[in-house]
Amino acid sequence: MTDAVRSHGLYKRYGAQVAVAGVDLVVPAGSFAGLVGPNGAGKTTTLSMITGLLRPDGGQAAIDGFDVWRDPVAVKARIGVLPEGLRLFERLSGRELLLYNGRLRGIPKADVEQRAGELLAVMDLTEAADKLVVDYSTGMRKKIGLAAALLHNPSVLFLDEPFEGVDPVSSNILTDVLRRFTASGSTVIFSSHVMDLVERLCDWVSVMSGGHIVAQGPLEQVRGGSSLNEAFMRLVGGSRADGEAGLTWLGAKHGDQPQATATPQDTP
Ligand SMILES: Nc1ncnc2c1ncn2[C@@H]1O[C@H](COP(=O)(O)OP(=O)(O)OP(=O)(O)O)[C@@H](O)[C@H]1O
Numbered sequence: 331m332t333d334a335v336r337s338h339g340l341y342k343r344y345g346a347q348v349a350v351a352g353v354d355l356v357v358p359a360g361s362f363a364g365l366v367g368p369n370g371a372g373k374t375t376t377l378s379m380i381t382g383l384l385r386p387d388g389g390q391a392a393i394d395g396f397d398v399w400r401d402p403v404a405v406k407a408r409i410g411v412l413p414e415g416l417r418l419f420e421r422l423s424g425r426e427l428l429l430y431n432g433r434l435r436g437i438p439k440a441d442v443e444q445r446a447g448e449l450l451a452v453m454d455l456t457e458a459a460d461k462l463v464v465d466y467s468t469g470m471r472k473k474i475g476l477a478a479a480l481l482h483n484p485s486v487l488f489l490d491e492p493f494e495g496v497d498p499v500s501s502n503i504l505t506d507v508l509r510r511f512t513a514s515g516s517t518v519i520f521s522s523h524v525m526d527l528v529e530r531l532c533d534w535v536s537v538m539s540g541g542h543i544v545a546q547g548p549l550e551q552v553r554g555g556s557s558l559n560e561a562f563m564r565l566v567g568g569s570r571a572d573g574e575a576g577l578t579w580l581g582a583k584h585g586d587q588p589q590a591t592a593t594p595q596d597t598p
Pocket residue numbers: 344347348349350367368369370371372373374375376
């Protein structure tokens with residue numbers, strides 16, 4: 331079967347800073363996949379290039395076998411994206427936002443209305459459906475963003491930190507919707523820093539560090555008999571500075587700290 335996502339040698343630099351240093355990301359179709367890595371590892375940059383939002387300096391990426399940059403229309407028809415720092419049309423209501431997205435995707439009006447109503451109900455947004463998006467909370471924004479990304483029934487769904495700032499109830503709702511989505515054979519790939527969540531949800535994991543993939547495969551293989559958190563620390567933690575070095579002043583009693591010496595200008 332064709333992989334849902336396959337990139338080869340994806341590369342991006344900003345001036346002297348290499349953000350993504352040749353990434354071969356593979357996600358089998360039907361996976362619930364997690365992309366993990368420390369801050370600055372290159373996750374957002376990689377997802378942006380794979381979803382056609384950012385042009386790579388080198389390498390290729392394909393979705394369901396379609397090249398992201400040579401066949402953008404086929405790719406965009408197949409993907410749903412919940413990007414980092416999601417920007418929404420703030421002066422539309424949640425329902426209007428979904429109807430607008432559906433019409434942009436070319437879905438017949440009656441179908442869009444039915445799908446929008448069902449998505450709003452599943453996301454527990456029916457009551458807020460006619461409220462302006464500008465007045466939505468962080469969790470509500472994530473949920474309406476996810477609803478908009480699902481409306482056209484994509485084959486592959488990309489989510490950049492979908493659970494960040496989301497309360498446990500909303501998080502369970504998002505999880506249920508995503509589980510239903512992958513159970514029907516579609517693919518989810520999401521980035522996260524929360525190892526427990528990735529371990530609980532994902533059957534496939536890609537670990538990035540320093541712009542590279544440092545481990546990738548089925549969850550059991552990547553964690554290799556330990557927890558994902560331990561495996562993550564083994565894979566990316568070793569090269570990092572000792573977190574306990576320095577900071578001897580932090581938490582010291584105020585009376586214990588040396589007094590600043592008065593300079594001649596301080597004295598009248
Ligand atoms: N527009 C930009 N201009 C300059 N440097 C950038 C830009 N975007 C990303 N970078 C750099 O590229 C590297 C990778 O950033 P990226 O946002 O992809 O990491 P990330 O893994 O998503 O991090 P986080 O987990 O903190 O969201 C970082 O060193 C970052 O500073």
